[in-house]
Amino acid sequence: MSDTTSRALALLNLLQTHRHWPGAELAGxxxxxxxxxxxDVDRLRELGYRVESTPGAAGGYRLDAGSAVPPLLLTDDEAVTMAIGLRVAATQQLVGGPEVTLTALAKLEQVLPSALRQRVNALAASVHPPRIGEGPVVSPAVLGEIAMATRDHERLRLRYVDGAGAESIRRVEPHALAPSGRKWFMLCWDLDRDDWRTFRVDRILAVEHTRVLFTRREISEEEIDERMLIAASWTPQKIEADAVMDLPLTTMEAMFGPWSEGATAEGEGRTRWPFGGSDWREAMYALLWIPEGVEYTTSFPEPHRAELRESLERLLRALDAPASGSRG
Structure with missing residues (x-):
């Protein structure tokens, strides 16, 4: 392979890994x-790749969509990762069902060398992703647009519909995408709310790229996981209730952190906090997080309220009874 060809392939690989490259950085x-x-950009254009260029000191190059899909340049690890990802995606709740991902997988595996196909088969035999069953469908196009913006640190403008059916325009800085149960969630910095927000991807009607880049805000992987977990817990639960605590809203928010989402002030010194669970035991667990010494009332519904009371009465009798023999 000539140096010119090798260099053109290296350039193509760089263009495929980032949305925009300054010319000076590519040269370096x-x-x-x-x-x-x-x-080299002209050579790629002759091969059918649509490479856009912008002039000026801040100018550069970006690989844009054309009228046909040109050949993709993948490393061995990237090809294996894509094949495994397509197999997993075939079980998920994406628009088009498993047929689209399976046909894409067939085209990819058809050109994989034998050694890579063996790696894909070995990994696929070991990975058993859960089937998510019935649930809201998600557009692969929307997921792809958000994923690219997350990778490139590009601000987005979204048309979003909340749980009450109200539509709004949101300006966001996307930070992470994650599936949880039957849904996909996007964690982002909401520019209008000046705070972190988590959106359900199936409720995003349209994605508009702004081509405005942002500096990624500091957030730990642990906090991302926690916020995604909180977002998933906000889906309708079998048991839903409120706790009204003798705590001012600002104090409660400082103590509960991101878990305070949804809390509202109930007068000057009290806070109403919604919680829930799949059964009374799971819902009761939320009440155990109310800080020690803080009095509260709850709208725990019947018949679960009676079940909780009976369980707590037995627990109190067990605690008041003489301790049984110690463990050996």
Whole structure:
């Protein structure tokens, strides 16, 4: 393979891994001049790749969509990862069902070398993703647009419908995408609310790219996981109730952190906090997080209220009874 061909493939690989590259940075990565980069870009265009360029000091290049799909350049690990991802996606709740992902998988595996096909089969035999069954369908196009913006740190403008059916325009900085149960969630910084928000992807009607880049805000993986968990817990539960605590809203928010989402002030010194669960035991667990010494009332519904009371009465009798013999 000639140096020119190798360099063009290296350039293509870079263009595929980022949405926009400054010309000077591409030249530095490839160890050539910017004039050589321009010639290699022209070669890629002759091969059918639509490479857009922007002039000026901040100008550069980006690989854009064309009228046909040109060949993709994948490393061995990328090809294996895509094949495994397609197998997993075939079981998920995406628009088009498993047929779309299975046909894409067949095309990819058809051109994989034997050694890579063996890796894919071995991994696929070991991974058993849960089938999520019935649930809201998610557009792969929307997921893809959000994933690219998350990778490139690009602000988005969304048309979003909340749980009450109200539509709004949201300006966001996407930070993470994650599936949870039967739904996909996006964690982002909401520019209008000046705070973190989590949106259900199936409720996003449209995604508009702004081409405005942002500096990623500091957030730990643990906090991302926690916020995704909170978002998933906000789906309708079998048991839903409120607790009204003798705590001002600001104090409650400081103590509960992201778990305070949904809490509202109940007068000057009290806070109403919604909670729930799949059964009375799971809902009771939320009440155990109310800080020690804080009095509260709850709207725990019947008949679960009676079940909770009976269980607590037995627990109190067990605690008041003489301790049984110690363990050996």
């Amino acid at each position: 990565r490839l160890g050539v001049t910017e004039r050589t980069v321009r010639r």
